[in-house]
Amino acid sequence: MTERAAADILIVDDQPTNLDVLSRLLLESGYKVRAVTSGERALEAARHARPDCMLLDVSMPGMDGIATCDAFRNDAQLQDVPVIFLTAHDNTEHKVRAFQAGGRDYVTKPFEAEEVLARVRNHLRIADLERNLRAQNEALNEANAKLVEAAAHKARVTAMLVHDIRNPLAVIGAILDGMIDEISLADARLAYDGVRRLLDDMLELSKSDATQSRAEHVRIDLNQLVERVVRLHQYVAGQRRVELCFIPQRERYVMDGDFPALERVFTNLIANALKFTPSGGKVELRIRPEAGIGVESGLKFACVTVTDTGAGIPPEELPFVFEAYRQARVSERNGGVGLGLAIVARIVAAHGGRVRVLSQLGVGTEFHVLFPI
Secondary structure, three states: OOOOOOOOOEEEEOOOHHHHHHHHHHOOOOEEEEEEOOOHHHHHHHHHHHOOEEEEOOOOOOOOHHHHHHHHOOOOOOOOEEEEEOOOOHHHHHHHHHHOOOEEEEOOOOOOOOHHHHHHHHHHHHHHHHHHHHHHHHHHHHHHHHHHHHHHHHHHHHHHHHHHHHHHHHHHHHHHOOOOOOOHHHHHHHHHHHHHHHEEEHHHHHOOOOOOOOOEEEEEEHHHHHHHHHHOOOOHHHHHHOOOEOOOOOOOOOEEEHHHHHHHHHHHOOOOOOOOOOOOOEEEEEEEEEOHHHEEEEEEEEEEEEEOOOOOOOOOHOOOOOOOOHHHHHHHHOOOOOOOHHHHHHHHHHOOEEEEEEEEOOEEEEEEEEEOO
């Protein structure tokens, strides 16, 4: 709107002659003009339709120009309207008062037509540039907020993947410490493959801003999957002197899913259970059918339970166990369940399932992982 004919100029002066002269000058130059004779009417007119610039007389009865300018500056909708003061005084005191009130410029009476037009054009241009700058700043702030959010997301994903790598590495380390038979070496190979897959995931994440894996789903037998992960952790369980067992069912529970991702779900749950179950304790996995209720009536789920006899999770922390950063703070304070559960919740949700947790201090914890089948 800088120098367009539609620019709206509000003139405020208690002298009709001055209003007439300025109105004709600005109208002839192609501006839209509104003229009022008091500060009160200026506020009313501006609140009805915000002007692009205001020519404001300093000396007026009642609400003078200084008070009018103050009122504009205290109004969120009008505070950035450029104000050019009109004054018959050319001394420093009046100029200082005008600028302190928030005026952008001043014109000394009697007016010089070219000076008035030049100052109006200049402040319309400046106001236009300021609006553009504010819009650009808002866009930059929005873009920056999105970048911060994206960086935080990548940091969370990286933390989760690094955490997830530690579980199979612990298996490899424990087996290499024992190095007792060929079966242990085979398990070490399985753990190595798990680390390699996780590193591949990290590489893919660094190449793309995608937030979810595009892995191809395959038919998965949950009994075989859980049994495989349990076998992978048997050596670690033995080292910790914790009984780890899987009680399979005759019924086969088959679903479509990302095999490595689902393997990570039970790897994290078992690793956490072993970590927080004391020597002589027990970690048990079962699979059972569960019928949907309520809005899920008619649906059938496979429910995998992971039960331990560990220390349990404090009741006040249970609602937050699947939040990555909350878990990190809990873990530092009282040996909580770590970032692994955030990974579990995301993977299970991506497969259309859900996870719930029950826990009692001094008794143990039980996770239920439900998948639609």
